Amino acid sequence: MIAIDSMMVCLDLSDIDEVLVRFTRSICERLPVKKVYFVHNIKTTELSDEFREYFGDLNISNEIEGNIADIVTEHFANCTEHEILVSEEPNTEVILADLVKRYSVKLTLLGKRMSDKSTGALGTKLLRILPCSVLVFPETARFDIANVLTPIDFSDTSVHALRLSKSLADQLGLNLEIIHVYKLPTQYFPLISEEKATRKAEEVVKGKFADLQKRHQEIADVPYTLVRAAGKTVAERIYMQLEKGKHDLLVVGLKGHNPIPSLSLGSVPTELYNMDIDIPLWLVYSEDVIK
Known part of the structure; x- marks a missing residue:
């Protein structure tokens, strides 16, 4: 029997996040999943000087965590034990690989846009570096x-x-x-x-x-x-x-x-x-x- 002790869902704050959370719920309703980690990394190198000038000491991690929590509450609440993890690191691939090892993640869920919307470069890097199986969910896929x-x-x-x-x-x-x-x-x-x-x-x-x-x-x-x-x-x-x-x-x-x-x-x-x-x-x- 297939059972998943821990699962990681990678979110990027785009409209595909809601789809991924809903698909995660669909998985948890059909397979025994003990815990789900909804994760997002704030790539510090992409925070512009203008952003820092305008928003100063704004705790962006808390803001993003709150945004993710709203989506999870609406589409996943009371389904399976879960945790939201927001990090601030310059290298997204490295921090996600570290989370896989730290929490013994068996399966990672990635969203994927069609080629006319994305190069897919980050996804390819993650496939090469994540030490776990990966489930890729295209934006046009059915549940x-x-x-x-x-x-x-x-x-x-x-x-x-x-x-x-x-x-x-x-x-x-x-x-x-x-x-x-x-x-x-x-x-x-x-x-x-x-x-x-x-x-x-x-x-x-x-x-x-x-x-x-x-x-x-x-x-x-x-x-x-x-x-x-x-x-x-x-x-x-x-x-x-x-x-x-x-x-x-x-x-x-x-x-x-x-x-x-x-x-x-x-x-x-x-x-x-x-x-x-x-x-x-x-x-x-x-x-x-x-x-």
Whole structure:
């Protein structure tokens, strides 16, 4: 069973905050969450001289905390134990990573605007630095989740994400589908028949699925789809499958074996995050990777 001891919700004082708080309530009503931390960091380097001149000794932390408290009271009150944390630090990513460690946060919720409104730079940095799984909620996403898609490449990372997805589906009565995107070694065409290569590739992948189902009986009945990349990236094919299948949640495993943090996220999760996907994206680290 999926249970979340502590969850962090990152707010930025924009209109998406209300949406995030309401979605947090939706999560807490469906999953056992012990405590939620609503957080915001005042980036001190962005406070202009004009601001300081006009407002002087104004305690901006108290003002912001009060603003967040109003939203939480309206959309979250009496739902789950929670706390509002407002900090004043020059580096938002570092202070949020510190909060994750300090409060043993298992899941962080991030809001995401469409690309025409935001570069997404901070979100990408947070994905690389936060030592916990991250649930990205686009501003256009719905709260109701019925159909889940999980890509798999047969790595330990993706198998962990798949098993979590299956637990979530069983717990909440959701429909789960697996997708595997495969590529053909096109440099050998036309020496090798493309039709023959495709048939062979699918035989190999089906064998891998059969072996996976033997090792993890709980996913034996989960339907899977094989998709050839065929000139598209893996992320692009996953995106096309999302649109085709009308899914409500995408669960992707994150790599963590690379000692260089900037390279540990993986190219597919990075590309998916940067797309204008209008459903929640759950980026999952295993406990072993986090440790």
